Amino acid sequence: DVLTPADIGITWTRWWIGDTVGVLVFSPLVFCLFANPRELWNQRIYSVGIPLSILVVVAFIAFHFSNNQEMVFAEKQFLDNNNRFMDELRHTVSSHVEATYELKEYFDTMDNIRAEIFATYTRPKLLRHSGIQALEWIPMVTAGQRPGYETAVGKPIRVKGTGGELITAPDKPFYLPIHYVEPYAGNENTPGFDISYRPSILEAVITACTSGTVSVTDPINLIQDDTGKVGIVFYAPVYKKGTASVAQTDCSNLSGLVASVFRIEDELTQLMESMPDPGTTVSISNQGRVFYS
DSSP states (O other): OOSOHHHHHHHHHHHHHHHHHHHHHHHHHHHHHHOSSHHHHHHHIIIIIHHHHHHHHHHHHHHHHHHHHHHHHHHHHHHHHHHHHHHHHHHHHHHHHHHHHHHHHHHHHOSSOOHHHHHHHHHHHHHHOTTEEEEEEEEOEETTTHHHHHHHHTSOOEEEOTTSOEEEOOOOSEEOBOOEEESOTTOTTOTTBBGGGSHHHHHHHHHHHHHSSOEEOOSEEOTTOOSOOEEEEEEEEEEOTTOTTTGGGOGGGEEEEEEEEEOHHHHHHHHHHTSSOTTOOOOEEETTEEEEO
């Protein structure tokens, strides 16, 4: 619909006022030029027509100036909102990258990190960065290590089936199961989930382990979210102790990955709600795929 029911009243009033003003302003000018008797209306050209014409010109100039000023103000407001939104978004993304690097450094320097130690370390970070959906530790598990790993954790390594259900992962050379996750509440179905079965995630993992830096996935549907909202995940590699010199060229030295999960739709919605101009709309796409609008 061009007009919503709520807009009909105000729109009709504006049209009516515009038409009325047009009739009141231009009717006397038309009469001065064309109405009969000419003797009467010729006399009114100087007393009515010229002053009214001057008034129309002045009003047009004033309207044009006011419209330009309004456009300048609207453009400035748009740019201010855009800059503020981008600054907030950069800050949010930076907080995820920072949290991921800090967690990587912790695993680089510590051995045999238990679940309670992981929880104690990550909870203050989650409180400080409210936009983080989860922080995770994901070990590399080879095919030969799988039976022992599954026995130790008490559950099989799982992947998503064709219907979206979690099923036991098929045999393959290696797995990247989520081992620790904080907060656990809201992420109960993630432990044991093999992230490497998804090609888009595996691509980010390979980028991380071959570069030694944080990499990020494309927008994906998160395993812990069944609402259809998309998120992105930041991965940082943790290498086996004593392999730092060759770590950046050989993924076989990968001990595992730390991850920061970012539910991007919720974060962007919060950013939009904090904007001073509620009329501003934002659309974000990646390689032609719109994942927020």
